[in-house]
Amino acid sequence: MPMSSRPLPRSVRDLTGYELLLSVAELGSIGQAAGSHGMSQPAASARLRQLEADVGTALLERRARGTRLTTAGELVASWAQATVEAASDLAAGIAALRADRHGHVRIAASLTVAEYLLPRWLIALRASDPETVVALDSGNSAEVATSVLAGTADIGFVESPEVASGLSAREVARDELALVVAPSHPWASRRREPRAEELAATSLVSRERGSGTRWALERALREHAGLETAEPLLEVSSTTAIKAAVTGGIGPAVLSARAVSTELAAGTLVRLGVTELDLTRSLRAVWPEGTPLRGPARDLLAIALRGE
Amino acid sequence: MPMSSRPLPRSVRDLTGYELLLSVAELGSIGQAAGSHGMSQPAASARLRQLEADVGTALLERRARGTRLTTAGELVASWAQATVEAASDLAAGIAALRADRHGHVRIAASLTVAEYLLPRWLIALRASDPETVVALDSGNSAEVATSVLAGTADIGFVESPEVASGLSAREVARDELALVVAPSHPWASRRREPRAEELAATSLVSRERGSGTRWALERALREHAGLETAEPLLEVSSTTAIKAAVTGGIGPAVLSARAVSTELAAGTLVRLGVTELDLTRSLRAVWPEGTPLRGPARDLLAIALRGE
DNA sequence: AGAAGACATAGGCACAGCTTATGCACTCCC
């Protein structure tokens, strides 16, 4: 029943050593790497030594002219870079949450956009102008529309099919909903994928009423053949809790495909198609009609449209 | 000229608080989350409080029956999960490097596979059998072939087009090479993509002779029209250093597309096509001919073939 | 041969974070 990977080993809880490793790869010496992190050379030296002890292999080739990475060092650095980048996304998101209402760009975003797309956009935005301060507010699509209409937000991102009047909209990405079950679930080993009727008749692990994802599923079933969805098997508040319940064998769920990519890769969840049911929706940027976007909000839209 | 994002803020260097947040989302109480991490409830409480202070927003809704996440908490948890997953890949890789020569499966992998594909496979492998111990050795494709032929490795992964005799091979993924330049580079704003002849005549930032990527590019140009590549502009040892040099405006480079996806998304690098040149190569699993794979090595191949 | 650059070692200090013990508030149930 435990879905979560057990706690991270001590050696990867603190990313400082890995950041140093990356800096060494880039700058060519431990001393310079230390400097770029505002710490003394012995401190960096000690952390890197500790890192090598953790890995049990030499990661650095210390020469009189500087330090380079060994093959193993390259490998660890590459893995570390992915981690540091993820942490960087996290930091960008947090910074945006933190700068409540005092930012130069005030963004309102629905959960799916805020979770999976926005951090990268924020980083790209900062790259284009480091001075930009972003304030992020997350809510459901209706709340986002309200914020933008009220002028509380400069630009919004919604996941609902309809766009409130008074707003201009532009699709910036598509989102795919995925039906997932535990590998042990009967559906996972069945020959044929379930039909829409079967899905509608099945109780799912789902989020509370009002969630965009749940609403999109209900709408898709209704439009398909006027199907009403069964009562949820279990209503939980977080995506994490849904995944835990599904993995634990409670029952199937429908989630954004982006939310389950890791679990699918790891094989802890199995994704199923649903016959003849379109589970795709569009994610849109919205802004007040008649007032063209300008400044950082326009830049943000451009970045979002550029895709990734 | 600095390509690297500045150091991570203090608040995201240590992932413990975020792991706790995820555990709270999954388990529903701070106390249980604390337990799952082998720490006392007050310690977890303090860390979570610190996290909320860092974000500047309430992340938790503490009720008498337990604790749930707020909307902001959900958001942070989602970002945190991506980070923790990346750290988990890192940990899996390190564990494999660490278990030198005593593992149940001995894997030899070329850099591209080891960097970008193997960690997920290792996690999936551990999910299918938690007892499996993996020993990883990384080298270039020739070294991998030698290890497998010598019986030093049970299974290998290579990126070279030819497969040594005596080995069975099976493609597990494709790798695409990407020509990248800095946004400020003339090619980035040019109308037409460069032609193969132009690329061959241009000095690139590249890795040392012997690198699989460099070799693949030289081969592609030679096969295209018998073109010989120009002398490198700069030879550096690490992918990180190449990216730094390109971003710094030194010149163009050709790298695995997987290596630059983040930079492309952030707009710090620009990818260009090359007219009429196929820069695709296949990544293959190899094992001794005549002796079918068995045990964990076979499981690993199945996971790799399943893709992601 | 001398000088400079780069990393290692040593000693000492400061602070962050954990544990145990206890207190407080809200629910649930009889």
Add this chain to the structure above:
DNA sequence: GGGAGTGCATAAGCTGTGCCTATGTCTTCT
């Protein structure tokens, strides 16, 4: 409505990690 139980906060004290400054050693370039 009152009592019990669950869950989180607070308090106090201690341990250990990690940093800095100062200095040593080795290599390489001139």
